[in-house]
Amino acid sequence: MKDGYTVHPFDKRFGVRTSGLIAGRHLKSGHRHDRHSTAYFGVAPSVFAALMRRWKRLNPAPSVEETVFVDVGAGMGRAVLLAAEMPFREVVGIELNPVLAQIARRNLAKWRATGRVRAGKVRIVEGDAVEFRLPAMASVAFLFNPFGRPVLKRLLTKWREILATQANRLDLIYVNNEHESLLGETAGFTRLFLGKVARSRVDAIADHKIMANQPEGEYTSSNFEDCSIWRWKGLGKRNSAR
Numbered sequence: 001m002k003d004g005y006t007v008h009p010f011d012k013r014f015g016v017r018t019s020g021l022i023a024g025r026h027l028k029s030g031h032r033h034d035r036h037s038t039a040y041f042g043v044a045p046s047v048f049a050a051l052m053r054r055w056k057r058l059n060p061a062p063s064v065e066e067t068v069f070v071d072v073g074a075g076m077g078r079a080v081l082l083a084a085e086m087p088f089r090e091v092v093g094i095e096l097n098p099v100l101a102q103i104a105r106r107n108l109a110k111w112r113a114t115g116r117v118r119a120g121k122v123r124i125v126e127g128d129a130v131e132f133r134l135p136a137m138a139s140v141a142f143l144f145n146p147f148g149r150p151v152l153k154r155l156l157t158k159w160r161e162i163l164a165t166q167a168n169r170l171d172l173i174y175v176n177n178e179h180e181s182l183l184g185e186t187a188g189f190t191r192l193f194l195g196k197v198a199r200s201r202v203d204a205i206a207d208h209k210i211m212a213n214q215p216e217g218e219y220t221s222s223n224f225e226d227c228s229i230w231r232w233k234g235l236g237k238r239n240s241a242r
Contacts, residue, residue, distance in 0.1 A: 006019060006020065006206075006209050006210045006213045007019045008042065008203075008206045008207075008210070009202055009206055010042070010045055010078065010206075014081075014110070014111075014114070014116075015110060016081065016107040016110055016111070017076060017103055017106070017107060018042040018075075018076040018077065018078035018081070018107060019042065019210065020040070020041075020042075020210060021039060021040065021041045021210055021211070022039060022040040022041075022100075023039050028097075037096070037097075037146070037147055037148075040075045040076065040097075040100060041075075041144070041210075042075065042076065042078035042079075043078055043079050043082075043144045043175055043225075044199045044200070044203035044204075044207060044225070045078070045082060045200075045203060046198075046199050046200035046202075046203045047175065047197050047198075047199055047203070047224075047225050047227070048078075048079060048082050049082070050197050050198070051173055051175070051197060051227060051229070052082075052083075052086065054193060054197075054229065055140065055171065055173060055229055058171075058192050058193070058229065058231075060138070060140065060169070060171055061138065061169055062138055062169075064086060064087055064088055065087050065088070065089060065120075066089055066137070066138060067088055067089055067137075067138045067139060067140055068088065068089055068090045068091075068092065068135045068137060068138070068139040068140075069083040069086070069088045069090070069091045069092070069119070069139070069140055069142065070092045070094065070132075070134070070135075070139055070140070070141045070142065071083065071091070071092065071093040071094065071141075071142045072094055072129045072141055072142065072143045072146055072155070073094065073095065073096070073129065073143065073144065073146020073147060074093030074094055074095040074100075074101075074104055074124060075095060075097075075100050075104065075144075075146075076100055076103045076104050076107060077093055077095075077103070077104030077105075077107045077108060077124065078107075079093070079142055079144065080093035080104060080108065080122065080124065081107060081108065081111050081116070083119065083142070084108070084111060084116065084117045084118065084119045084122045085116055085117070085118055085119075086118060086119065087118045087119060087120075088119040088120065089119070089120050089121070089137070090119060090120055090121040090122070090123075090135070091119045091121070091122040091123075092122075092123055092124075092125060092132075092135075093123070093124045093125065094125045094127065094129045094132050095124060095125070095126060095127075096126070096127065096128055096129070098126055101124055101125075101126040104124045105124045108122060108124060129146070129147075129151075129155055130151065130154045130155050130158055133162065134159060134162050134163070134170065135168075136166055136168060137168050138168050138169040138170075139168070139169070139170050139171075140170075140171040140172070140173060141170065141171070141172045141173070142173045142175075143172065143173070143174050143175065144175040144176060145174075145175065145176035145177070145178050145179075148179075149179045149182060152179050152182055153182055156182065156183065156186045156189075157186075159232075160186060160187070160188055160235075163188065163232050163234075164188070164234075164235055169231070169232065170231070170232040171192075171229065171230065171231050171232075172189070172229070172230040172231070172232075173227070173228075173229050174227060174228045174229070174230065175197075175225050175226075175227050176225055176226060176227075177194075177226050177227060177228045180194070180226075180228055183228070183230055187235055188232055188233060188234055188235045189230045189231070189232055189233070190230065190231050190232075190233045191228055191229070191230050192229045192230065192231055193227070193228055193229040194227075194228045195226075195227065195228075196224040196225070196226055196227070197224055197225050197227045198223060198224045199223055199224060199225070204221075204223045207221045208221050
């Protein structure tokens with residue numbers, strides 16, 4: 001797992017390991033969904049912070065303190081660490097690859113030791129996101145393009161089945177939203193935001209360096225991420241996918 005390994009300033013500052021880029025073909029766990037893994041790449045902290053600010057302006061209900069944050073495809077856990085600094089009721093990172101899940105747990109232990117955790121509970125779950133059951137309470141799911149269209153379709157189908165029988169709220173934050181159209185095709189979800197979210201100068205420089213260090217140069221980076229935010233409004237509601 002050495003593809004494009006360059007240390008991000010986030011790791012230098014906090015003494016964790018979330019840097020680098022690992023191509024999807026190297027993320028083997030023995031699961032049938034392995035072939036749909038995109039890549040591991042930690043979300044830019046500035047992009048995450050900007051999206052959290054935007055999400056909070058969209059009037060999530062109930063409060064952050066009563067909401068569960070679910071990182072789908074948590075990787076080494078950078079988004080989990082950042083979310084853990086917020087007063088969520090719980091933060092859950094789901095990761096299929098056992099090596100990445102182990103690294104994420106070590107990072108979380110360091111985060112706790114430095115007193116940065118404000119969330120009520122934080123944990124890393126090793127397993128398939130499609131098999132993970134959404135909490136029966138308000139949740140916000142975070143996806144940094146973790147897998148291809150077939151798995152995302154299965155995940156959305158599963159969530160729709162669960163949400164159709166529950167009255168809880170689900171918001172979805174989608175970074176590098178390659179399969180945005182699939183959400184538009186899924187009844188019950190309404191798009192609240194679509195746009196480009198800029199990296200800070202520090203993050204842009206760091207991410208460009210990581211991409212430049214790739215052995216095969218198959219991935220690219222820009223100064224922003226294409227992002228969207230969706231909300232489950234229930235079956236029969238008209239999607240806003242334009």
